[in-house]
Amino acid sequence: MDDLNRGGRTAPLATYTEAVDWIKSLIPFGIRPGLDRIQMLMDKLGNPHRRLKFIHVAGTNGKGSTCAFLTSALIQSGYSVGTFTSPYITKFTNRFQYNNTDISEETLVELVNQLRPLVQEISETEFGSPTMFEVTTAVAILFFAGVSYPDVVVWETGLGGRLDVTNIVTPIVSVITNVGHDHMDILGDTLEKIAMEKAGIIKTGVPVVSCVTQPEVVAVLKEKAAACRSTLYLAGEDFSYEANEIREGVQTFHFNGPFRSLELGIVMKGEHQISNAAAAMMVLEVLRQYIAFMLEDEDVLEGLRHAFWAGRLEEVSTSPRIVLDGAHNPEGAESLAKSLPQLYQYGKLNLLMGMLSNKHHESYFKHILPIVDTLILTEPDFQNKMDAENLQVIAESLREKYAKENLAIIVEHNWGKALQLLKSITAEDDLAVVSGTLYLISDVRGTLLQQPDTEKGW
Numbered sequence: 001m002d003d004l005n006r007g008g009r010t011a012p013l014a015t016y017t018e019a020v021d022w023i024k025s026l027i028p029f030g031i032r033p034g035l036d037r038i039q040m041l042m043d044k045l046g047n048p049h050r051r052l053k054f055i056h057v058a059g060t061n062g063k064g065s066t067c068a069f070l071t072s073a074l075i076q077s078g079y080s081v082g083t084f085t086s087p088y089i090t091k092f093t094n095r096f097q098y099n100n101t102d103i104s105e106e107t108l109v110e111l112v113n114q115l116r117p118l119v120q121e122i123s124e125t126e127f128g129s130p131t132m133f134e135v136t137t138a139v140a141i142l143f144f145a146g147v148s149y150p151d152v153v154v155w156e157t158g159l160g161g162r163l164d165v166t167n168i169v170t171p172i173v174s175v176i177t178n179v180g181h182d183h184m185d186i187l188g189d190t191l192e193k194i195a196m197e198k199a200g201i202i203k204t205g206v207p208v209v210s211c212v213t214q215p216e217v218v219a220v221l222k223e224k225a226a227a228c229r230s231t232l233y234l235a236g237e238d239f240s241y242e243a244n245e246i247r248e249g250v251q252t253f254h255f256n257g258p259f260r261s262l263e264l265g266i267v268m269k270g271e272h273q274i275s276n277a278a279a280a281m282m283v284l285e286v287l288r289q290y291i292a293f294m295l296e297d298e299d300v301l302e303g304l305r306h307a308f309w310a311g312r313l314e315e316v317s318t319s320p321r322i323v324l325d326g327a328h329n330p331e332g333a334e335s336l337a338k339s340l341p342q343l344y345q346y347g348k349l350n351l352l353m354g355m356l357s358n359k360h361h362e363s364y365f366k367h368i369l370p371i372v373d374t375l376i377l378t379e380p381d382f383q384n385k386m387d388a389e390n391l392q393v394i395a396e397s398l399r400e401k402y403a404k405e406n407l408a409i410i411v412e413h414n415w416g417k418a419l420q421l422l423k424s425i426t427a428e429d430d431l432a433v434v435s436g437t438l439y440l441i442s443d444v445r446g447t448l449l450q451q452p453d454t455e456k457g458w
Contacts, residue, residue, distance in 0.1 A: 012113045012116075013109060013112060013113055013116070014109075015109065016105035016106075016108060016109055018109075019108055019109045019112040019113075020092050020108075022112065022116065023092075023112065023132055023135055023136060023139075024132065026119075026129060026130065026131055026132040026135055027131075027132045027383075029128065029129050029130075029131045029132070030131065031131065031133070031159065032128075032131055033159075033160065033162075033163035033164070034163050035163065035165065035167060035168055036127050037122055037127050037128075037129075037130040037131070037134050038130070038134045038137060038138065038165045038168050039168060040122050040125075040127065041115070041118055041119070041122065041130060041134070041135075041138050042138070042141070042168060044118045044121070045118070045138075045141075045142070048141055048142060048145035048146060049141045049145060049168060049169050051145050052082075052141070052144055052145055052150075052153050052169070053151065053152045053153065053171075053172050054152070054153045054154075054155045054169045054170075054171035054172065055070060055152060055153070055154050055155060055171055055172065055173050055174075055175065055283060056155050056157070056166065056167075056169060056171035056173075056174045056175065056201050057070075057154065057155065057156050057157065057174075057175045057177065058156075058157040058160075058161040058164075058174070058175065058176050058177070058198045058201045059157075059175070059176050059177030059178050059179065059198065060177070060178055060179055060180035060194070060198075060329065060331060061177065061178055061180060061272070061329065061331050061332050061335070062177040062178060062211075062272060062273075062275065062276040062279075063085075063156050063157065063177055064085050064156065064309050064312070065268060065273055065276045065307075065309045065312055066175060066177050066276045066279055066280050067083055067085050067154045067156050067309075068268075068307045068308060068309040069266075069268075069276060069277050069280035069281075069303075069304055069307045070154045070280045070283060070284070071083045071097075071100065071154050071307070072100075072303040072304065072306060072307035072308075073280065073284055073295075073299070073300050073303030073304050073307070074151075074152060074154075074284075074303070075099055075100065075303065076299045076300070076302050076303030076306075077293075077294070077295045077296065077299040077300060077303065078294070078299070079150075079151040079152060079293070080098070080099055080148075080149070080150045080151045080152075081098070081099055081100075081150050081151065081152055081153070081154060082096075082097070082098055082140075082143070082144040082148060082150035082152070082153040082154070083096075083097040083098075083100070083153070083154045084096060084097075084137075084140040084144075084153065084154070084155050084156060084166075085097075085156045086133075086136070086156065086158055087438050087439070087442075088442075089310045089311050089438065089441065089442050089445060090310070090442070090445075090446065090451060092108075093105065093108060095136065095140070096108070096139065096140050096143050098143075098144075098148040098150060099150075103143055103147075107143065107147055108139065111139050111142045111143060111147075112135075112139065114142065115135060115138055115139065115142070119135060131165075133158050133159075133165055134165050137158075137165045137166060137168075152172075155169060155171065157201065160194075160197035160198065160200070161176075161197050161198045161199065161200040161201040162196070162197045162198075162199070162200020162201070163197070163200065164200075164201075166201075167200060167201055170203050170206065171201075171203065171206055172206065172287070172291055173206065173207050173208070173209065173283050173286050173287065173291075174201050174202055174203065174206055174207070174208040174209070174230075175208070175209045175210070175279055175280075175283055176198050176199065176201070176208065176209075176210040176211075176212060176221065177210070177211055177275075177276060177279055178210075178211055178212055178213070178275070178331065179191060179194055179195045179198055179212050179214065179217045180194075180329060180330065180331035180332075191214055191216055191217055192216050192217070192220055195212070195216070195217040195220035195221065196220055196224075199220055199221050199224040199225075200224075202221075202224050202225055202228050202230050203228060203230070204228045204229060204230065205228070205229055205230060206228075206230055207230060207231045207232075207233065207286050207290070208221070208225055208230050208231070208232050208233070209232075209233045209279055209282045209283050209286065210232065210233070210234055210235065210279070211235040211275045211276075211278065211279045212234070212235075213235070213236065218234065221234070222234075233258070233282050233286065235275070235278065235279070235282075238257075238258055238282075239255070239256060239257040239258060239278065239282050239285075240255075240256045241253050241254065241255050241256070241274055241275070241277075241278035242254045242256075243271060243274055244263075246342075246343075247265075249267055250265040250266065250267055250305065251265065251266050251267075251268075251269070251271075251273065251274060252264065252265045253265075253266075253274045253277070253278070255278055255281050257281070257282060257285050258285075259285055259289055260285075262281070262297070262301075264277060264278075264281065264301060264304055264305075265301070265304075265305050266304055266305055266307065267305060267306060267307075267308070268307060268308065268309065268312065268313070269312075269313035269339065269343055270312070270313045270335060270336075270339040270343070271335070271338060271339060271342065272335040272339070273312075273313075277304055277307075280304065281300075281304065284300055310445065311324050311325065311326045311438060311441040311442070311445060312324075312325060312326060313325050313336075313339060313343070314445075316445060316448045316449060317432075317448055319428065320423055320426035320427070320428065320430065320432055321344075321346070321426070321430070321431050321432060322422075322423070322426070322432045322433070322434065322448060323340075323344075323431065323432070323433045323434070324433075324434050324435075324441050324444060324445055325433065325434075325435050325441075326435070326436070326437070326438040326441045327364075327435050327436070328355065328356075328364075328435075328436055328437050328438070329363075329364065330363035330364055330366075330367065332364075333363070333364040333365075333366075333367035333368050333435075334367045336367070336368070336433075336435060337367045337368055337370070337371050340371065340431070340433065341371065344431050346429060346430055346431035347427065347429040347430045348373040348374065348426075348427070348430040348431075349371055349372050349373050349374075349430070349431050349433065350372070350373060350374040350376070350422055350425055350426050350430060350431070350432045350433070351368065351372045351374070351375055351376070351432075351433045351434075351435060352376040352378060352418055352419065352422045352432070352433070352434045352435070352444075353368075353375070353376070353377060353378070353391075353434070353435045353436040353440075354377070354378045354379050354380040354385065354386070354388070354415060354418075354436045354437060354440040355380075355385075355386040355391060355436045355437055356380070356382070356384050356385060356386055356437050356439070357384050357385065357386040357387075357390075358384065361386070361391060361394050362394055362398065365394060365395050365398050365402065366398060366402055368435075369395065369398060369399070369402040369403040369404070369407065370402055370403065370404065371404075372403070372404065372407060373404060373406070373407065373408070374407070374408045374410065374425060375395060375407060375408070375409045375410070376410045376411075376412060376418050376421060376422055377391045377392055377395070377409065377410070377411050377412070377418075378411075378412050378413065378414070378415045378418035378440070379413050379414075379415060380415065380436070380437050380439040380440040380443070381415060381439070381440075381443055382437070382439040382440075385437075388411045388412070388413055389411060392409060392411050395409055396409065415440060415443060415444070416443075416447070419434070419444055419447065419448075422434070
């Protein structure tokens with residue numbers, strides 16, 4: 001850790017770049033599940049998180065989109081909303097938003113300077129240095145509790161739930177979007193084990209909403225909710241949703257809850273977004289019914305309809321047509337493969353993808369290969385990237401059973417050259433898709449939308 005000492009004290013960081021670089025310098029300390037270090041930080045700061053109201057969102061896929069639905073509906077309803085999400089697509093400040101506006105660079109620098117000496121103190125204890133995500137979470141708490149003062153904070157987990165740093169808070173409602181095969185090296189190698197980690201955000205007496213479907217996962221959530229004396233609102237049992245039609249770019253669906261039924265519409269694409277919107281709607285119903293939130297129907301409907309989340313079935317170019325989607329695990333790939341033929345008409349489907357090395361790639365390909373005509377394999381500009389040739393080996397091993405007869409597989413290590421190749425082979429009536437890790441999506445999106453200052457990170 002850099003110590004710019006003056007007179008025995010750590011000199012303050014002067015610029016946004018210095019502040020972000022210092023936070024990123026903590027990456028080598030890795031991912032260390034547990035709440036000891038974040039609790040020590042909060043104790044030193046007077047536990048500011050206890051002054052905030054949180055909606056805690058966990059799940060394998062759909063967390064960011066669910067946060068976007070909740071944030072949009074609550075802002076439209078007149079509430080001030082803090083939103084903490086990860087990873088970011090465009091800039092580090094995206095992670096900390098107040099009413100959909102990023103934290104200012106100046107405020108970020110101030111908060112990092114407030115935290116830095118405390119991080120140094122903790123690093124000298126037996127617990128070791130706080131990690132990058134722990135410090136980032138502490139920045140978020142300071143921003144919301146000491147600068148922006150939102151009515152409510154939409155609070156996304158980083159990884160898992162039980163031992164995730166964000167689990168230091170006690171929310172007013174918890175949400176578990178779904179449970180699938182992701183981060184199995186940390187969370188466990190079965191759905192039950194992963195579900196137990198996600199269910200760790202359930203707190204005593206705090207209602208929880210979930211759209212999980214697998215029987216073994218449902219059983220885990222029900223057991224945990226019962227042990228915590230928490231009311232569980234489960235899709236398919238306590239509320240339901242049914243897709244109607246796509247009309248002028250709006251997906252409409254029927255929501256049937258324990259208190260009433262509504263017809264809803266969203267512009268976010270993909271059948272899976274209906275599930276995310278329904279979970280958000282159930283959360284809003286709990287807030288309205290039991291926590292005295294004033295939520296008028298027209299505001300909620302308007303907020304849900306116009307919610308947006310970058311990099312999720314996002315069309316960023318029309319000539320050629322290019323869609324970005326951060327599907328990076330089997331469940332995400334299944335949703336993508338199902339959604340593309342429903343949403344688009346096209347001749348050939350050309351797909352560019354890059355992955356990190358800790359993902360469940362074989363199952364990903366089983367969903368994607370049947371719909372792809374040309375597959376371009378590349379590598380994200382990020383640590384822990386998956387070698388494109390290794391992806392090729394997996395894809396080739398599945399070709400005979402899953403792929404189209406004339407599937408072309410191309411390896412191009414440089415993602416920029418791979419993107420140019422994708423554009424060059426995609427005709428006017430074809431569809432190009434960029435998928436995989438959000439670190440690749442971030443770079444591609446910044447290039448296509450001509451955002452030269454795009455950052456990316458965990």
